[in-house]
Amino acid sequence: xxxxxxxxxxxxxxxxxxxxxxxxxxxxxxxxxxxxxxxxxxxxxxxxxxxxxxxxxxxxxxxxxxxxxxxxxxxxxxxxxxxxxxxxxxxxxxxxxxxxxxxxxxxxxxxxxxxxxxxxxxxxxxxxxxxxxxxxxxxxxxxxxxxxxxxxxxxxxxxxxxxxxxxxxxxxxxxxxxxxxxxxxxxxxxxxxxxxxxxxxxxxxxxxxxxxxxxxxxxxxxxxxxxxxxxxxxxxxxxxxxxxxxxxxxxxxxxxxxxxxxxxxxxxxxxxxxxxxxxxxx
Amino acid sequence: xxxxxxxxxxxxxxxxxxxxxxxxxxxxxxxxxxxxxxxxxxxxxxxxxxxxxxxxxxxxxxxxxxxxxxxxxxxxxxxxxxxxxxxxxxxxxxxxxxxxxxxxxxxxxxxxxxxxxxxxxxxxxxxxxxxxxxxxxxxxxxxxxxxxxxxxxxxxxxxxxxxxxxxxxx
Numbered sequence: 160x161x162x163x164x165x166x167x168x169x170x171x172x173x174x175x176x177x178x179x180x181x182x183x184x185x186x187x188x189x190x191x192x193x194x195x196x197x198x199x200x201x202x203x204x205x206x207x208x209x210x211x212x213x214x215x216x217x218x219x220x221x222x223x224x225x226x227x228x229x230x231x232x233x234x235x236x237x238x239x240x241x242x243x244x245x246x247x248x249x250x251x252x253x254x255x256x257x258x259x260x261x262x263x264x265x266x267x268x269x270x271x272x273x274x275x276x277x278x279x280x281x282x283x284x285x286x287x288x289x290x291x292x293x294x295x296x297x298x299x300x301x302x303x304x305x306x307x308x309x310x311x312x313x314x315x316x317x318x319x320x321x322x323x324x325x326x327x328x329x330x331x332x333x334x335x336x337x338x339x340x341x342x343x344x345x346x347x348x349x350x351x352x353x354x355x356x357x358x359x360x361x362x363x364x365x366x367x368x369x370x371x372x373x374x375x376x377x378x379x380x381x382x383x384x385x386x387x388x389x390x391x392x393x394x395x396x397x398x399x400x401x402x403x404x405x406x407x408x409x410x411x412x413x414x415x416x417x418x419x420x421x422x423x424x425x426x427x428x429x430x431x432x433x434x435x436x437x438x439x440x441x
Numbered sequence: 442x443x444x445x446x447x448x449x450x451x452x453x454x455x456x457x458x459x460x461x462x463x464x465x466x467x468x469x470x471x472x473x474x475x476x477x478x479x480x481x482x483x484x485x486x487x488x489x490x491x492x493x494x495x496x497x498x499x500x501x502x503x504x505x506x507x508x509x510x511x512x513x514x515x516x517x518x519x520x521x522x523x524x525x526x527x528x529x530x531x532x533x534x535x536x537x538x539x540x541x542x543x544x545x546x547x548x549x550x551x552x553x554x555x556x557x558x559x560x561x562x563x564x565x566x567x568x569x570x571x572x573x574x575x576x577x578x579x580x581x582x583x584x585x586x587x588x589x590x591x592x593x594x595x596x597x598x599x600x601x602x603x604x605x606x607x608x609x610x611x
Contacts, residue, residue, distance in 0.1 A: 191581055196452070258602040305495055310450030312492025318459035327463040331478070335470050375493055383486035387479030395474035408482075415489070 164261030206260035220363025220417040355408025363416035371418035378414030
């Protein structure tokens, strides 16, 4: 993840090389996507493996909370650059800085590589008998379609909800709402920090205690019922009201999202299987 | 197989819903006013809740996990798959009668290295046997695959696994 992101900061601009810049950008983005796919799930598995099963909800949710915190850092970085640099500086070299700072993550990777053992991957290699010949084909087999449908529907709420509530919402509060919410970016960051970073592990711990399905139901039903009201509240143009409404949505999303990653893991049955594609995509 | 399902499902829904929702939300605000993205999120939530009801519930997953863990696999695994195929519920009375009682006594809440290694082999074997069994008739398939499964043996470590799986909260 560190290297594709750094490379993105080194890409030539469209003025310099024309269409080649677009091709390179797409290639680097694909590399980035592959890395995230491998690393996010591997981190989840690694974290869970090194902790008692009765606390997987808590420890697993730290992984996602950290990813959300990354979104927050990215937002702060963008805000700072926009505030400090002129439009010309930003277009000239400013946009490269956040991408190049991605290289910092590689220090964590080096630490993990040299100071943490990865027995599980060795075990996987030694015990790797005959893998299913064509997993893609059996995935779309008739008997498996219900699981496939369920696994497509379940992540939808987190995917759509998070983007709407914390990525798109800043623009909504700033540009689309009339009058705009004062300091929309600050409100967005504060509720992002409060609800999907700090509250997220709490939701994970609750799912250890009360069950993942119950928590996901509460979160899902709360969003289904209250999201129109909350978005109307946000659109009133009051920053305190917007903060509380957005945080409410974030807490409901956390209740749904924190257990959902582990529910997928349960559906797979055993964590070790998750390692297969991770090893491939890394 | 379930891994591939989850992985494909996850990525497809992230790509479609995650990618399209901000653009759609902006469009809805322009067209129908400020509250409309809220209804969109509600609809997405309803879809996800439907998905949540489609997956087998905790006790059924436990049953499946117990079969995996005790290596007495084969016909028992096929049955739920067939039920799914016919669009009926995942639940199966026969499965419940034949399931083994897990050893809850000596679990340690952690996977030791040895248990991890065994369960790896076990899982891979399970995936194989399930795929191969689906094409058989019930009686024939049962013999074949329980042989396959037994070659790994049902050891103490594995029954510990089954205890752990049973403990999984859902």
